[in-house]
Amino acid sequence: MDALLMCGGRGTRLGGGTEKPLREVAGRPMVDRVLDALAESRVETIHAVVSPHATRTRAHLAARASESASPSVVEAPGNGYVADLQHAMEAIGADGRPRLTVAADLPLLDGAAVNAVLDAARAVDGDSLTVCVPAARKRELGVSADATTEIDGREVVPAGINVVGGRAGDGGNGTGDDADGSADDADDAGEGAVHLTDDARIAVNVNYPSDVRTAERLLADDSTHHTDR
Template sequence: MCGGRGTRLGGETEKPLREITGRPMVDRVLDALVESRIETTHTIVSPHATRTRERLAARANDSPSLSIVDAPGNGYVADLQYAMGTVGAGGAPLLTVAADLPLLDGAAVNAVLDAARTADGDSLTVCVPAARKRELGVSADATTEIDGREVVPAGINVVGGSDTSERDDGEDSTADHGGAVHLTDDARLAVNVNYPSDVRTAERLLNSDSTGYHTDQ
């Protein structure tokens, strides 16, 4: 999902094109999907992100497994529903990924796929403890409570063919109506970039010599 304006980030750069350590977030996310077991990727763009579409079109020319879906730009949920109908999922679950997860890599994507395979039902919400996000220094908007613990839905989820109840800000609300939940401390899934301070945190972690930031603790 890469059709957002990114107004909270400020500036004129479309959110998916915001660079983290010199590379646009959308490219980082696409690279992670290429590294993973995902075989086909549909990029969902909107009229609000025309420069993002241009960049994706250039990339799609060299990648037969990448396609572009032009959603109407009526909000995250509406665009997701439109995209699911367009790609012809046929009721099969789909992995949805927001373009604001710059720490994502193939192993993290595969971990979500593995969690979905063993979960009950065909939808999976990935959540991060709000305390973990604050520990990392990233924003923790849209918190909810699960088993007495404050958590934040992440920007990567598995959505069943009939379930498109994701939040308008790109964060899934499956946890609110009984879907399976995967709770993780993994920074690769915890760092969503919504504000300038999140950019600084993501760059600090990516530039760190430590390789332990991405593991569950």
């Protein structure tokens, strides 16, 4: 399965002048951490979706051209998460095959966590999978839990990693100012199956400075548990 890495966000909620994908967590830009996770997984091809809001991120990706985890770069217009995702799907060829979509703000992600999502998608009917995290789990970890929704009476937050079918963006709102696929920017998987996980590697989206501190703490903590429900 191919992956679309959404990394066109401004990062205004993080403050400062650094584009969100380039915000360092424990000394490394988040986009590099996510690229490494995708390279470790069963993903076949990585397409990085950039925008006019992330010109330094585009240059950073170009500088990685000789590395094994170097992605192809898709230029999107920067009109919001869903619009940019649709643009990227068309640019790489919307042939009906499902694609993994991943936000550049998941610094705890690794290859095993990506493969768990691929396995969950393979196990359900249809070609779309919405990954959600219980809001209580995000609060337990100490990360922001914006844009909650309810599934079977449980408060959940759409995660920054999903699987979409041939048509992207059904049901997504694309209203976030970062437009990079944060959990609170859009539910990009439409009306497919739902996969609920407590996995901290997926639960930690970085949207605010406090989330950076939490991610760094968890990266240093080998006792973090990875569970699905």
